[in-house]
Amino acid sequence: MLTLPFRKTRVISLMGLLVITLCLLFACAKRGHDPHAMILRQVNDQQSAKIQSSNSQININIASAKELETLPGIGKGLAERIIEHREKYGPFRRSEHLILVRGISDRRYRAIRNLISVE
Numbered sequence: 559m560l561t562l563p564f565r566k567t568r569v570i571s572l573m574g575l576l577v578i579t580l581c582l583l584f585a586c587a588k589r590g591h592d593p594h595a596m597i598l599r600q601v602n603d604q605q606s607a608k609i610q611s612s613n614s615q616i617n618i619n620i621a622s623a624k625e626l627e628t629l630p631g632i633g634k635g636l637a638e639r640i641i642e643h644r645e646k647y648g649p650f651r652r653s654e655h656l657i658l659v660r661g662i663s664d665r666r667y668r669a670i671r672n673l674i675s676v677e
Contacts (some may be wrong), residue, residue, distance in 0.1 A: 568593055570589070591625065608613055613675055615672075615674055615675040616628070616673060616674050616675070617674075617675050617676065617677060618640065618644070618653065618656060618676060619644060619649040619652055619676055620672050621642060623637040624637075626641070629670045629673055629674070630669055630670060630673075631666045631667075631669055631670065632670070635661070636659075636661045636662070639659050639660060639661060640656070640659050640662075643655055643658065643659045649676070650676050651676065652676060653671060653674050653675060653676050654667070654671075656674070
């Protein structure tokens with residue numbers, strides 16, 4: 559009769575271990591991409607394309623701070639840093655070099671790359 563309770567506790571502990579393992583697996587599962595973020599990204603790309611078609615590109619080598627502030631994601635401080643960088647190191651040779659300015663991330667650059675030029 560001692561073997562019966564031992565088996566029950568062993569089965570219960572194994573089931574508990576299984577439940578804990580399953581919980582950990584579900585907690586570590588990767589989440590899918592947020593569909594809302596993808597839609598927002600598409601809308602932003604479409605808006606950037608509309609802005610580009612309606613306005614000419616801004617030359618970042620001669621643009622004033624006010625002109626730079628019209629770009630999405632570029633505020634007063636960032637516009638001033640772009641001008642400071644341009645004055646210190648000379649004109650940008652390529653629009654990609656804008657990433658060298660502190661505060662311009664790859665993501666921010668991709669949002670404005672169709673709106674700027676260096677010519």
